[in-house]
Amino acid sequence: MIKIRGLQRLSLGPIDLEVGDGECVSIMGRSGSGKSILLRMIADLDPHAGDALLDDAPCSSMAASRWRSMVTYVAAESGWWAERVADHFAAASVARDILPAIGFPAGALDWPVARLSTGERQRFAILRALQPSTRVLLLDEPTSGLDTASIGMVEALLHDQLARGTSILLVTHDGEQALRMAKRRFLVDDGRLVEDRP
Amino acid sequence: MNEQIIGYPQLGVAALLVLVDAGLSLAFNLGIARSLLVAACRTVVQLLLVGLVLRYVFALSAPTLVVAVALAMTAAASFEIYARQVRRLRGFWGFTVGAGATGLATVLVTSLALATLQPSPWYKPEVVIPLVGIVLGSVMNGVSVSLNAFNTGIVRERASIEARLSLGAPASLAFRPLQQSALRSGMIPIINQMSAAGLITLPGMMTGQILAGMPPFEAAKYQIFVLLLLAGGAGLGALCAVQVAMRRLTDDRERLRVDRITDDGGRP
Numbered sequence: 001m002i003k004i005r006g007l008q009r010l011s012l013g014p015i016d017l018e019v020g021d022g023e024c025v026s027i028m029g030r031s032g033s034g035k036s037i038l039l040r041m042i043a044d045l046d047p048h049a050g051d052a053l054l055d056d057a058p059c060s061s062m063a064a065s066r067w068r069s070m071v072t073y074v075a076a077e078s079g080w081w082a083e084r085v086a087d088h089f090a091a092a093s094v095a096r097d098i099l100p101a102i103g104f105p106a107g108a109l110d111w112p113v114a115r116l117s118t119g120e121r122q123r124f125a126i127l128r129a130l131q132p133s134t135r136v137l138l139l140d141e142p143t144s145g146l147d148t149a150s151i152g153m154v155e156a157l158l159h160d161q162l163a164r165g166t167s168i169l170l171v172t173h174d175g176e177q178a179l180r181m182a183k184r185r186f187l188v189d190d191g192r193l194v195e196d197r198p
Numbered sequence: 199m200n201e202q203i204i205g206y207p208q209l210g211v212a213a214l215l216v217l218v219d220a221g222l223s224l225a226f227n228l229g230i231a232r233s234l235l236v237a238a239c240r241t242v243v244q245l246l247l248v249g250l251v252l253r254y255v256f257a258l259s260a261p262t263l264v265v266a267v268a269l270a271m272t273a274a275a276s277f278e279i280y281a282r283q284v285r286r287l288r289g290f291w292g293f294t295v296g297a298g299a300t301g302l303a304t305v306l307v308t309s310l311a312l313a314t315l316q317p318s319p320w321y322k323p324e325v326v327i328p329l330v331g332i333v334l335g336s337v338m339n340g341v342s343v344s345l346n347a348f349n350t351g352i353v354r355e356r357a358s359i360e361a362r363l364s365l366g367a368p369a370s371l372a373f374r375p376l377q378q379s380a381l382r383s384g385m386i387p388i389i390n391q392m393s394a395a396g397l398i399t400l401p402g403m404m405t406g407q408i409l410a411g412m413p414p415f416e417a418a419k420y421q422i423f424v425l426l427l428l429a430g431g432a433g434l435g436a437l438c439a440v441q442v443a444m445r446r447l448t449d450d451r452e453r454l455r456v457d458r459i460t461d462d463g464g465r466p
Contacts, residue, residue, distance in 0.1 A: 069366025079357030
């Protein structure tokens with residue numbers, strides 16, 4: 001379980017939240033409301049007040065790299081640092097097995113990054129975040145550039161991760177997706193996180 | 199040696215070439231005439247003034263004066279490095295990183311050269327000041343190009359650096375590609391200079407010595423010595439500057455701190 005205690009940055013927060021193992025919560029809100037900042041604070045990518053705890057172990061008590069290998073942020077616009085897709089994976093052999101599940105042929109890891117479309121980049125970015133160490137996925141609009149079929153494949157992959165016990169915080173502008181993926185849905189509004197009850 | 203080989207008439211002939219370039223620029227409306235003439239005038243005035251000052255410094259041969267001249271040259275190089283940065287580290291660090299790296303590399307390389315050449319006295323201005331000048335020029339280029347490439351690259355490569363950090367990579371690994379390319383940019387001029395030396399061009403110092411009457415083989419040995427010093431100085435300065443800038447642009451939680459760098463002020 002990941003617990004968020006008093007996370008605060010600029011005009012956002014303090015925010016408290018708990019997400020259980022295998023649970024997905026969605027976070028919606030208008031553009032610029034602070035949804036991405038919230039995910040980045042949880043990943044400890046931006047300076048902030050407050051703390052996050054994974055199984056009661058505070059983020060502040062462990063090396064940042066160890067925390068992020070367990071609590072992994074996937075940005076809306078992914079970054080790439082090598083020429084070949086496979087060079088971005090810690091364990092390319094593991095990723096190779098999942099490729100067909102998100103609509104890629106077996107040799108896709110050998111593709112050059114430069115020729116990837118926006119949607120392909122998004123799917124690969126999610127795939128590379130599925131490391132053996134990952135316990136929590138912080139997904140920032142993971143399907144915003146995808147067609148309906150690809151969205152279905154990504155959601156199926158995420159459901160599979162939930163079944164394995166991975167927690168997911170999903171930032172999305174797609175209300176239907178929030179209903180499909182999350183039992184608890186939240187809104188960031190005026191710097192606060194409020195539960196969106198039907 | 200024939201010390202009168204260059205007189206004012208010879209300088210005038212060389213200046214004609216610059217005037218021809220400026221004339222061509224005006225004729226074809228290329229817009230470089232003014233900056234070319236200003237730079238040429240600066241070269242003439244600055245070098246003649248330095249010649250006069252150095253004549254005075256050489257005559258006095260006082261260690262404090264030699265150190266003061268070296269410090270003034272280092273300060274001028276540091277301001278040049280600061281002025282050439284499109285993006286700078288904010289606050290105190292903006293000037294200090296370039297100045298510190300330049301000062302450190304120049305002192306180390308010059309000290310090594312003096313320990314090797316063993317002039318008597320150790321502060322002999324005819325040796326120390328030219329050495330500091332030539333080392334400083336190379337260090338300044340290495341530091342300013344590397345630091346500029348690193349600082350601008352940080353903003354351009356933000357997504358890829360943060361992607362690696364997000365996947366659990368330590369900052370040293372996430373920054374490595376940018377560090378390598380910034381250092382490569384800073385070292386390319388001196389690497390080119392060493393690769394081309396003798397085959398494609400005769401370096402300026404060696405050419406000057408040969409024109410002034412020194413035997414070519416002796417001039418070559420001096421040039422090799424100086425080029426190796428310059429390569430060492432440029433590498434050391436660039437490495438120091440990029441390493442300190444990297445430290446400054448991360449924090450104890452290995453975050454990328456782009457808030458610690460200035461914007462580009464609209465410059466391309």
